[in-house]
Amino acid sequence: MGDVVGWLDDYFWAAMVVVRVFAASLVMATLLGLIGSAAKLSKIRIANGIANAYTVVFRGTPEMLVLLIIYFGSAITLTTIAQIFDPEIKFVDIPPFWAGALAIALVVGSYMTETFRGAFLGVDPGQVEAARALGLSNFQTFIYVRTPQMWRLALPNFGNHMLSLMKDTALISVIGLEEIVFVAEMATTVTLKPFTMYFIVALIYLAISTVITLTVAGLEKYANRHLESGR
Amino acid sequence: MSFDIALVFDSIPKMLEGIGLTLELLFLSTSIGLILAVITLLMRISGRRFLAWPAMAYIYVFRGTPILVQIFVIYYGLPQFDLIRESIFWAILREPFGCMVVALSLNAGAYVSEILRGGLLGVDRGLHEAGKALGMSTPQRFIYITTPIAVRLAIPAYSNDFISMLKATALASTVTLLDMTGVARTIVAKTFAPYEIFIAAAMIYMVMTWFIQRGFGLFERRMSRYVKP
Numbered sequence: 182m183g184d185v186v187g188w189l190d191d192y193f194w195a196a197m198v199v200v201r202v203f204a205a206s207l208v209m210a211t212l213l214g215l216i217g218s219a220a221k222l223s224k225i226r227i228a229n230g231i232a233n234a235y236t237v238v239f240r241g242t243p244e245m246l247v248l249l250i251i252y253f254g255s256a257i258t259l260t261t262i263a264q265i266f267d268p269e270i271k272f273v274d275i276p277p278f279w280a281g282a283l284a285i286a287l288v289v290g291s292y293m294t295e296t297f298r299g300a301f302l303g304v305d306p307g308q309v310e311a312a313r314a315l316g317l318s319n320f321q322t323f324i325y326v327r328t329p330q331m332w333r334l335a336l337p338n339f340g341n342h343m344l345s346l347m348k349d350t351a352l353i354s355v356i357g358l359e360e361i362v363f364v365a366e367m368a369t370t371v372t373l374k375p376f377t378m379y380f381i382v383a384l385i386y387l388a389i390s391t392v393i394t395l396t397v398a399g400l401e402k403y404a405n406r407h408l409e410s411g412r
Numbered sequence: 413m414s415f416d417i418a419l420v421f422d423s424i425p426k427m428l429e430g431i432g433l434t435l436e437l438l439f440l441s442t443s444i445g446l447i448l449a450v451i452t453l454l455m456r457i458s459g460r461r462f463l464a465w466p467a468m469a470y471i472y473v474f475r476g477t478p479i480l481v482q483i484f485v486i487y488y489g490l491p492q493f494d495l496i497r498e499s500i501f502w503a504i505l506r507e508p509f510g511c512m513v514v515a516l517s518l519n520a521g522a523y524v525s526e527i528l529r530g531g532l533l534g535v536d537r538g539l540h541e542a543g544k545a546l547g548m549s550t551p552q553r554f555i556y557i558t559t560p561i562a563v564r565l566a567i568p569a570y571s572n573d574f575i576s577m578l579k580a581t582a583l584a585s586t587v588t589l590l591d592m593t594g595v596a597r598t599i600v601a602k603t604f605a606p607y608e609i610f611i612a613a614a615m616i617y618m619v620m621t622w623f624i625q626r627g628f629g630l631f632e633r634r635m636s637r638y639v640k641p
Contacts, residue, residue: 240575241621242614243582245593250614253606344475351478355586362481369488376489383477383485390476 184372185381188364195361196385202282202350202360203389209286210346214293219323221298232294239291244349248284252356255280281353289346296342300335301327333404340397344390351386361385419608420615423599427613430595433509437581437591440513442574445520452525457532467525474522479580482519487511487587508587516580523573531566532558564635571628575621582617592616 220232239247256274263270274280304327312322354362365378372378455467474482490496490505504510535558543553585594596613600606 238614238618241618243579243593243617245579245582245585246596246610246614246617249593249597249600250606250610253600254610257604257606348478351480352583354480362484365484374492376485376492379481379485379489383473383481386478386481387473387476 184368184374185377188368188372188378191364191368192361192381192385195359195364196389198278198358198360199347199350199385199389202278202285202353202358203347205279206282206286206289206346206350207343209282210289210293210342213286213290214297215328217290217294218297218301221294222301236291236294239288240295242288244285244288244352245355247288248281248352248356251275251284251287252277252280277353277356277358281350281356281358285346285349285352289342289349292342292345293339296335296338297331300331300338303334304330336397336401336404340394340401343393343397347389347393348386351382416605416608419603419605420612423596423609423612424616426599427592427595427609427616430590430592431616433584433589433591433594434578434581437509437512437516437584438578441516441520441581442577444513444517445524445577448517448521449524449528452521453528453532456525456529471522471526474519475526479515479519480583480586483512483515483583483587486515508584508589512581512584512587512589516577519580520573520577523576524570527566527569527573528562530569531562531564534565535561560635564632564639567628567632567635571625571632574624574628578617578620578624 217232217235220228221236223229252274256272259273259275260270263273275283308326308330309322312326317325350360351362354360354366357363361382362379365375365382368378369375452467452470455463456471458464486505487508490511496502496505504514539557539561540553543557548556581591582593584591585597588594590598592613596609600609603609
């Protein structure tokens, strides 16, 4: 255990990086899911087509590949652009934090699109008609009537997507983000105790996913509170 | 920088050299995973605590941690113990391929057992009672009534998991294996054309995903042939 103690604060700060990348990615993924599902349900053909292509592509490609495409692709593009202005520049990249958060958000967002679409379809059509009768615009109906009711139905699946998003953050160590897998790699080269070091990583992830599971259970209870009181 | 379409198509044949390893990983680990899943499921529904608790702990740990971390614990971590290095398992765990199969199988086992349990819970109780009324024994009811219906109910979720497993095989490239993603990464290191090569690889994965979806779609239709007119 003596080997571990010296690395504990590294693990702590790296765990904070995981939490930050998770939060950034979750916001992006949720927005992508909302936009994607709205596009899929809209009557505009082009929007339908784009949203369908988005879900087919990102649900069929490994997260790892998406990450590599976003990171190395953007690096080569940015480097080329930078070299137009200054030929001395060798390498420019998006910080691994944002490249990773975006890549994971794109993949999980495509799953969320499907979840939200299903949940939107589960909202009673009468509610939408009532909103229309009250003179709400399409946009107002979407924000004030459909989304709050869709939310309750989407929560269980949304929780699962949150968990897989959190676990996907481990991949970002591959492009050099200094999160807990990265710390374990460093600690291993010094202490020569790979099992201990990676086991701590597993424990940290287990702790984070337990917190997420409990939070989602709480949220579900909150979202369904009007159903319980009726009984 | 320009996007070289020709390079996309030139690299596809090279990439297909890695497809064998990807498919091997996929089929080995889904088969072993399925066996593990059934064992875990039987342990969970056995109603005996000393069987159910280890099963639940196994599911909790393997669903709560990233596959990448599981692979690293097994590949980099286990050789820390002399006990492992002297055991008969060392022949498997010495190779990155063996470690990858072990990690993916254990992961699949945890997820699939939950999927199968979902299917089991969806089976109508009335059918069970009907079987009882017909004088079928408990094992008979489980084999002839519960299992076929549970399998049908579990297919959509299982096909999703199968696709996740395909995507997880891409992690093999992190432990030096030359699966499709591994081959793509070596080509990128040589040509430095990440867009063309990685997009070509992504296209192959998408085709494979499509085939898996079609395959399970057909299987599901066959299993539900008595449900729909």
